[in-house]
Amino acid sequence: MAESSTITSSKPSSAILSAETMAKLERMELVSRKIFRGRMKGERRSKRKGQSVEFADFRNYVNGDDLRFIDWNLFARMDRLYLKIFLEEEDLHFYTIIDDSMSMDFGEPSKFFVAKQIAASLAYIGLCRGDRVSVSSFETSSNPNVIRGKSSTHRLLGHLESLSCVTSATTMAESIKRFCVKNTGKGIVVLVTDLMNKSGYESALRMLVAREMDIFLIHLLSPEELSPAVQGDLKLVDCEDGDQREVSISAGLLNRYHQTLAAFIEQAKSFCNKRSITYVPARSDHAADVLVNEYLRSKGLVR
Amino acid sequence: MSWISALGPLQWLLLLLIPPAVLSLYFLKLKRRELAVPSTLLWRRTLEDVHVNSIWQKLRKNLLLYLQLLFLALLILACMRPGWSGQSRIGERRIYIIDNSASMQATDVPPNRLDLAKKKVRELLSDTSADDVGMVIAFSDRADVRQGFTKDRGRLFSAVDSIQATSHGSDVSEALRAAAGLANPGRSSFDNLSDIMVADAIPATVYLVSDGAFGDLGDFDLGKLKMEFIPVGEAKTQNLGILSFAIQRNEDKTSQLEAFARITNQGDAKVDFTASLELDGMLLDASTGSVDAGQEAGLLFELTDMDQGQLKLTLDYEDALKVDNVAYAAIRPAKQISVLLVTPGNAALETALQTARVQQIASVQVESPAFLTDPKYQAATLNAEFDLVIFDQCSPSQMPSSNTLFIGSVPPSPSTPAIPISKPGEEPHSDGWKFGQPQGPVFILDVNRTNSMTQYLEMASVDIVEARTIDPGESGTVLMTSDVGPVFGVAPRGPFQDAVLGFSIVQATSEGVGVNTNWGNRRSFPVFVYSTVEYLGGGITESSSPSVQPGWPIGLLLSNRFKDFRVVAPDGHTTELSRGDESRHTFTKTDELGIYQVFAKGVEKPVESFCVNLFSARESNLAVADSIQMGYEKVAASGSIVQARQEIWRWVLLLGLALLVVEWIVFNRRVFI
Numbered sequence: 001m002a003e004s005s006t007i008t009s010s011k012p013s014s015a016i017l018s019a020e021t022m023a024k025l026e027r028m029e030l031v032s033r034k035i036f037r038g039r040m041k042g043e044r045r046s047k048r049k050g051q052s053v054e055f056a057d058f059r060n061y062v063n064g065d066d067l068r069f070i071d072w073n074l075f076a077r078m079d080r081l082y083l084k085i086f087l088e089e090e091d092l093h094f095y096t097i098i099d100d101s102m103s104m105d106f107g108e109p110s111k112f113f114v115a116k117q118i119a120a121s122l123a124y125i126g127l128c129r130g131d132r133v134s135v136s137s138f139e140t141s142s143n144p145n146v147i148r149g150k151s152s153t154h155r156l157l158g159h160l161e162s163l164s165c166v167t168s169a170t171t172m173a174e175s176i177k178r179f180c181v182k183n184t185g186k187g188i189v190v191l192v193t194d195l196m197n198k199s200g201y202e203s204a205l206r207m208l209v210a211r212e213m214d215i216f217l218i219h220l221l222s223p224e225e226l227s228p229a230v231q232g233d234l235k236l237v238d239c240e241d242g243d244q245r246e247v248s249i250s251a252g253l254l255n256r257y258h259q260t261l262a263a264f265i266e267q268a269k270s271f272c273n274k275r276s277i278t279y280v281p282a283r284s285d286h287a288a289d290v291l292v293n294e295y296l297r298s299k300g301l302v303r
Numbered sequence: 304m305s306w307i308s309a310l311g312p313l314q315w316l317l318l319l320l321i322p323p324a325v326l327s328l329y330f331l332k333l334k335r336r337e338l339a340v341p342s343t344l345l346w347r348r349t350l351e352d353v354h355v356n357s358i359w360q361k362l363r364k365n366l367l368l369y370l371q372l373l374f375l376a377l378l379i380l381a382c383m384r385p386g387w388s389g390q391s392r393i394g395e396r397r398i399y400i401i402d403n404s405a406s407m408q409a410t411d412v413p414p415n416r417l418d419l420a421k422k423k424v425r426e427l428l429s430d431t432s433a434d435d436v437g438m439v440i441a442f443s444d445r446a447d448v449r450q451g452f453t454k455d456r457g458r459l460f461s462a463v464d465s466i467q468a469t470s471h472g473s474d475v476s477e478a479l480r481a482a483a484g485l486a487n488p489g490r491s492s493f494d495n496l497s498d499i500m501v502a503d504a505i506p507a508t509v510y511l512v513s514d515g516a517f518g519d520l521g522d523f524d525l526g527k528l529k530m531e532f533i534p535v536g537e538a539k540t541q542n543l544g545i546l547s548f549a550i551q552r553n554e555d556k557t558s559q560l561e562a563f564a565r566i567t568n569q570g571d572a573k574v575d576f577t578a579s580l581e582l583d584g585m586l587l588d589a590s591t592g593s594v595d596a597g598q599e600a601g602l603l604f605e606l607t608d609m610d611q612g613q614l615k616l617t618l619d620y621e622d623a624l625k626v627d628n629v630a631y632a633a634i635r636p637a638k639q640i641s642v643l644l645v646t647p648g649n650a651a652l653e654t655a656l657q658t659a660r661v662q663q664i665a666s667v668q669v670e671s672p673a674f675l676t677d678p679k680y681q682a683a684t685l686n687a688e689f690d691l692v693i694f695d696q697c698s699p700s701q702m703p704s705s706n707t708l709f710i711g712s713v714p715p716s717p718s719t720p721a722i723p724i725s726k727p728g729e730e731p732h733s734d735g736w737k738f739g740q741p742q743g744p745v746f747i748l749d750v751n752r753t754n755s756m757t758q759y760l761e762m763a764s765v766d767i768v769e770a771r772t773i774d775p776g777e778s779g780t781v782l783m784t785s786d787v788g789p790v791f792g793v794a795p796r797g798p799f800q801d802a803v804l805g806f807s808i809v810q811a812t813s814e815g816v817g818v819n820t821n822w823g824n825r826r827s828f829p830v831f832v833y834s835t836v837e838y839l840g841g842g843i844t845e846s847s848s849p850s851v852q853p854g855w856p857i858g859l860l861l862s863n864r865f866k867d868f869r870v871v872a873p874d875g876h877t878t879e880l881s882r883g884d885e886s887r888h889t890f891t892k893t894d895e896l897g898i899y900q901v902f903a904k905g906v907e908k909p910v911e912s913f914c915v916n917l918f919s920a921r922e923s924n925l926a927v928a929d930s931i932q933m934g935y936e937k938v939a940a941s942g943s944i945v946q947a948r949q950e951i952w953r954w955v956l957l958l959g960l961a962l963l964v965v966e967w968i969v970f971n972r973r974v975f976i
Contacts, residue, residue, distance in 0.1 A: 103341035111341075196342035225341060235335040238343040245343045245350060246335055250366065253349065260349045 016113075016120045016160055021289045022153075028125045028292075028302045030094055032188050032214050056087045093134070093187025094126040095144070095213075097179060098163065099172070099220075100137035102239045103196045105165040107222030107284040115192040115220055116160045117288030122190055123156050125292075125302055134183070137163050138175035142182050172197045176204035180211050190216045190301070194225070195268055198241070205277060215277040216301055218291075219268060222284040228257065310382050318382065322375050325368070370966040377959035381952040384432075396452065396505055397437045398482040398528075399424045399459075402513030402535075403466050404443040404473040405853070405922040409514070409623040411540040417468050420512040420535045424463050427510055428456060439463055442478035443471030444854055470626050470853035470896050472919050473517040482509050483526055511938075515928025516921050523933055534940045536927040541570035543620045544627030544923030546599065548916060549850075550606070550614065550634055562604040564616055564630060568594040569924040577619040580604050582612045611635065613898045613912075627923045631873075631898045633848035633912040640665035640840035641688060645672055646695035647811045651823030652710070655832035665691075665836050672697040691840040696807050706800045706839040711807020711819070713738050713773075735776025735794060736803065742787055743769035745806065751782040754793070756802070756834045760827045767820040770806030798866065798882055800839060848898070850914040856891045857913050865903035865910070873897025873915075 017025075061070060061081035071084045096119040098104075104112040119135050126133040127150050134144040135156060145159050172193070189208055195201045208215050236245040247253060265281065272279035278299055282291050296302050310318065340346065401424055407417040428437065439450040439462040450462035506527045514536040546565040568574050573596055579589040587606070594600035602616075611634045618628040642665045644656060656667045668689075674680050675697070683689060684703035691706050692699075698712045707714065714736060747762035762783065772788035775781060779794025782802075790805035808828075810819045822828050851857045861868055861882045868880040868888075873895050880888055880901075893899070893915045901911035917923075930939045 106341040194341070196344050198342070198344055222341065225345065228340075230338060233335045235337045236340045236343050236346050237337055239339050239341060243343045243347070245346045247346060247350065248367075257345060257349045260345050264345060264348070 016116050016157055017124060021121065022124060024289070024293065025121055025124050026128050028297075029129050030092060030122065030126050030131060030188060031300055031303050032092060055084065057085045058082045059085055091148070092126070092129075092131040093183075093185045094123070094131045095179075095183065095187060095189045096123055096133075096135045097141060097175070097189065097191050097193075098135070098137045099191075099193035100139050100163060100165050101194075101197070102165050103194055104220075105239075106224055109284065111194055111220050111222050111284040112163075112165050114282075114284045114288050115218075116163065118192055118218060118220075118282075118291060119190070120157060120160050121289060121292040122296075122302070124153060127153055127156065132185075132187070135159060136179070137166075138172065139166050141175040141179035144179070144183060171199050172201055172204040173199065173207070176207050180207050186211065186213055188214045188216065188301070190218060192218045192220055194220055194222075195264075196225075196240075201268070202271060205271065205275065209275045209277065215272075215275075216280060216296075216299070217268075217272055217277050218280045218282050219265070220282045220284055226261065226283065228254075315382075318379055322372055325371050325375065367966065367969060370962060370969060374959050374962045374966065377955050377962065381955040381959065384952045385955070395431075395435045396507035397427070397431060397435055398440065398507055398509045399427065399437060399463070400440045400442060400475070400478045400482060400509060400511045400513070401463065401466055402443070402473060402475070402511075402516075403441045403469050403471075404516065405468075405470045405626050405917055405919065406473065406514055406516045406624060406925060407535075408468045408470075408626055409536060409540060409542070409925050410625075411537040411623040411925060412535060415468070416514055416535045417466070420533075421463050421466060423512055423533055423535065424510065425460060428459050428463070431456070438482070439466075440478045440481060441466045442473070442475055443469045444474045444852075445471070446478035446481045448481055469894060470915075470917055471894070472852055472854075472917075472922055473513075475511065475513065475517045476520055476523055479509070479511075479520065479523055479525075479528075482507070483524075483528055511931070514925065515931055515940075516924060517931075518921070520931065520933050525933055525936060530933065530936075530938045531941045532928075532931050532938045534927045534929065536925060538927050538929070539571060540623050540925035540927075541572065541574070542622045542624050542627070542923055542925045543568055543570070543574055543576055543594070543618055544624065544920070545616060545618065545630040545916070545918065546920055546923070547918055548614075548616050548630035548632050550632050560606040560634060562606055562614060562616070562632065564602040564604075565599055566592065566594055566602060566618065567599045567920055567923055568596055569920075569926065570622075571596045574620065578602055579617050579619060581615040581617070582606075584615075587614075606634075623925055624923065626896060627917045627919070629896065630916050630918070631896065631914040632850065633898045633900075633914055635848055635912070640690045640836060642667045642836055642840060643683075643689045643692045644669045644695065645674060645692065645697055645699075646670075647672055647697065648816060649695050649710075649809050651808050651828060652693070652695055652832065655823075655829040656836070658829055658833065661829075661833050661836055665840055675699050691836060696809075696811060702796065702799075702801070704799070707802070708835055708839060709801070709803040711804065711810065713771075713803060714801055735778060736801075737774035737776070738803075738805070739772035739774075739788065741769045741771040743767060745770040745785045745787055745790065747783055747785050747790070749784045751780065754780065754782050754838075756793070756831070756838045757782045757791070759830050759834065761825075762822075762827065765820060765822045765825055765827075767806050767822070769810075769819060773803050773805045775803070802835065802839060848912045848914055850916050850918070851893055852918060853894055853896060853915050855893060856889045857893060859888045859890050859901060859911060859913070861888050861901070861911070865906070867904040868910070869902050869904070871900045871902065871909075873899065 058071065058074070059082065061083050065083050069083050069085075071082050074080075074082045098112070098115045098119055100112065104110065104115060107114075123133045123135050127147065130149065132146060132148050133156065134146045136144045140163070145155075147155050191205075191208070193201070205215070205217070231249050233248045234246070236247060237243070238245075269279045269281075271277075278301070280291075280295060280299055282295070292302065401417075401420050403417055407415070407420065409416050412419050424439075431437065434454065436452045436454050437450075437456070437459045438448070438452045439459055441447045441449055449465060450458055453459065506529060508529045508531060510531050510533055512533045512535060515532070515534055544567050546567050548562070548564045550560050550562050562580065564578065566576070566578070573593060575591065575593040577589060577591050580587045588604050590602055590604065592600050592602060614632045614634065616630045616632075620628065622628070642656070644652065644667055646652065646669065653669060655661070656665075656669075661667070670680075684692070684705065687704045689703065689705045691708065692703050693708045693710065694712055695710045696712055698709065698715050700715060702714060745767040747765055747767070750757045750760050750762055752758050767785070767790075770785060770787070770790045772785075773790060773792050775789075775792030775794040779792050781789040781792045783789065783791030791803070793800055793802040795801075807819045808823045810817045849857060859880075861880070866882050868882060870878045870880060870890060870892075872878070872892065874897075876895075878890070878892055880890070882888065890899075896915050896917065898912055898914050900909040901913075903910045928940070930937050
């Protein structure tokens, strides 16, 4: 564990997933609190009844039912026709959406890199379990790259490498809307973002909630945001929209900033809790695999 | 607490404009460093509650601004020069009188009294306001205005610094008169004139910084002067001083000299001391003695076989004042006045010239009138071999190059050819001299007591058969007046002096020698002859050189044989003197203690010497007066701690600077505050 954390934190430019991390992730499994219908046969129980070895229920025979599913033993005892219903096992839809706004490009390692690490870790777990994995950014949310199977790992990593922060002012809400339009299937959505969106994040999350997805929000903040090491008379320039704020840093102002930050986090947390969204705060200076191995495990996303 | 403005109105205006300027700068916030942040979202929210309040709210918690405003406030406060215990002293006149007499050299207070006095005056000076005018006077036995009234403190400081220690005595009255005259310009400061106020008197404060070693000031009127006496020195200071040092010839054994010294002990304990006597730098004798507190003791050294030399007496005793532990005396170089008496015969005169006193100072050559035609006489007078030529009942054809005394005859007229013997009835005359016809009998009514030739004469009982009146002219002096007119006078002739006595003592006639006056039998006659030889011959009767106190003038009797002289001071400094008409020359550069030697041009040995010694009981007494008497007024010492304005503006300014440093630190690290 310590080794991998060293690798990820001290070598931010290294590969998104190291071999050790991948070995650890192979033993894990994504957990959904809800049972969703899959699209193909998979390893997960589905709500849909179908052909599997898992017995679900009996029901009366009606005309037209497949005679192969009649429980003849029960017919012999009860002299009535009953049909045996089995649970269908299907695949899980697992979506990861990474915030690719310019604000994610801050920190050392940058929040965007850490977000990609988290996304890669979770997606790899899904690939190993035969889930349907899709990793996208806000920019590419309308065109998700859906992959399946462990053999597609290189495609996953290649796709992640190709992602970068963009300056286009794609709002979070727009991206999620496009995502929801394109991906009709239900499943787990992991949203890795810093929530630094001036138009708000609430509408975007509401849309996801409305899709009845199992939503995980990984709120990734850099140390620059958590405790800014600034001093003097400054003109703060927003890297996204160029907004300027003149501040004279003082202890009082910093205190107020911390209060604002705490309120911001508390507000996000409370919003998520009310809507059954799992809120996971994370720091970009902490190793991603630690987050996945320990923190997300405790939150119930992986086991 | 009082305030003095250190700035003018315009400067104040500018200064008061600074705080609003600083405030406006804070509003404008001109210079800010740009910093890219991930998002201003949180900052915007943070600043929102600031923005909803007024702009003053923004300033309310700006520590930097308050520090700057505080600094400015301190700066303004400093410029107002807050201070304590001072009245309004704006435009005051202050006169600083500093004692630099000999006693101020005492080292009982480090480094010495004069330096301490100067330090105190400097402190006083630095506590004055910019509008005050000050004057610096140094005084010893005379006043020296070092700096007239000025507002320029730099000049006052340099005037104080320029004051040097002297070995002079103390007399503050002249300095106070100068202060009074300059402080109250409209007031006449002459005591014998009635005061006429031509302008309003402006009060002035006199700071007299001294050890108080000057006597009562009599009826000195302070007038509008406010006196503050600031004593310097320790009240009880041990000091041993020489009060006098003189050499005298032993009356019995003329070859033997005796040196006397008087030692005073101004301390409060009995002192044993050693005194060493040096002759020309070589230790000659030493003596030990002791003197009780407040008493004096005498010392006697016997010196034998000594013709001339320089004596220095040193007290080997460590005390606060060194200058009074040394005394100088010079044994006069043996000098004989060479006198030529030309007479056809005058027993009384010749006898008077044979007395022991005259013989001691003069060598007398007696010649008959025939000698006047001798080439030897011509050569001798041309070479100025004689200091004095006495013409008794005869007159030379030409006046000799020396002082002359004519008895019963008159000097020749420069234009008329010389006649060896004047004939009665003739009217010989000289430049400026006018002579009347012989008449008689004559009684002497009055003698001039101010001239040393006639000051001791008693002429009341002298009868004169016949005398002629004389008139020494405008430049001459009448020394003796008879019932018929002046009969004895003296007048200068170039560098020489001629004295003419209008009557003869004896008169040689064809019938023999007739007595003209009974003066020759009187006691006053040898006195007259001796005084005349001494005066006209430039005779020196004392075996030791005269001594004066430092700074006092000394009258030098310069031999008429030389024209140019130089005086060599103890420190080797040479002053050129040119003998004018008067044989007596006043020399004033006597500031240095020691032996001064007078050299004639072309003569190797000194022709005269004199000493400068302190010899002042007042200066040797180092006790510091606690008050001084000014007429009916008694001025108490204002304590060795000068009652000065205690100003804090420097501290305020320092505090401001410290604040500036704190502000700088805050500016750079304020995030941690």
